[in-house]
Amino acid sequence: MLVTKEDVINCIQQDEWMMGILKDVQTLNLPDWWICAGFVRSKIWDQLHNYPVRTPLADIDVVYFDPSEVDKQTEKEFEKRLAILSPHLPWSVKNQARMHEVSGMTPYISSVDGIKRFPETVTALGVKLDEKEKVVLTAPWGVRDVLKMEIRPTKYYIKDSGREVIYAQRIASKNWLKTWPLVKIYGVNGKLVGE
Template identity: 55%
Template sequence: MLKNESDIIRIIEQDSWMMEILKTARTLDLPDWWICAGFVRSKIWDTLHGFNERTELPDIDVIYFDPHLDSEEAEKELEAKLARIHPTIPWSVKNQVRMHRVNNLEPYSSSIDAMSKFPETATALGVKLDESDSVILAAPCGVEDVLQLKLRATEYFTKTEERKKIFEDRILKKGWQSIWTNIEVEHIYK
């Protein structure tokens, strides 16, 4: 069973597909890069639900923080580079230095700061590799919720009615409870 960050790192390091994806993303040599969100969360929830098959991901979210490469065109070029290595992977590459504008938020200071402002605590997770191929885990909102199968809003998404609505809409749209039936959702109400 999974109990802590070390257990999460272990299951990722033992997953040859995930390690290959991480090694591929590292080839871009991006500053402050991470693969985040569903890539990590789904692995944890699949494991906790005893799934033998990996839940299909709509995309692989590669994020980075580079004030010198601040354009959507640059991100598309990076996605194309990754697609040349692994053409069947649905890559999504986003520079967090510009994503605050897309999300109508205050500027982020780093990729981890951006992760802390993701809608759900269970999604505010990222992994990358160090120079010796060891997995590094970033969990700015902690790992307790994802390990306890709790789906709750990050503190950032409890501050305004607009953000609360975004969280609630995502819960409905994503349909996570139909895939991982043991998830408990903590709804936000006025």
């Protein structure tokens, strides 16, 4: 059962498939790198739903932070390198030093700062390997929501933030309840959707 941050780390550490992906990304030596979002969240929710088979991922989100090189083409080159290592995986690499331009926010100061500004607390998660190949987990909003399977907006997407429509559109497009029916969704007003 997953109850704590340490439980999540151990669960990922014991997953050979996830560890292989983490090792592939580690070979790029990207500055301040993490694999984030659905890579972590889906594993947790699959476990909490007792699914015997992994839910397929739309993409594997790799983030890093390098203000010295913000050309999108550089990200594509990293995706190509990862595709050589694991060609069957849907790689997505993004430099968080430029992503504030996409989100319309103030510049990020690190990858974790970028992860913190994701729309949902349950998506604002990242993992990487330390120098001893142990899993490190970042969860700027904590792990409570993801472990309770409660989708909530981060403070950047709450009511009157100017970005609440983005949160609502993501909730509608992701259709998470179809995949994980035990999940509860909270709106930008903090109320449970459907009540």
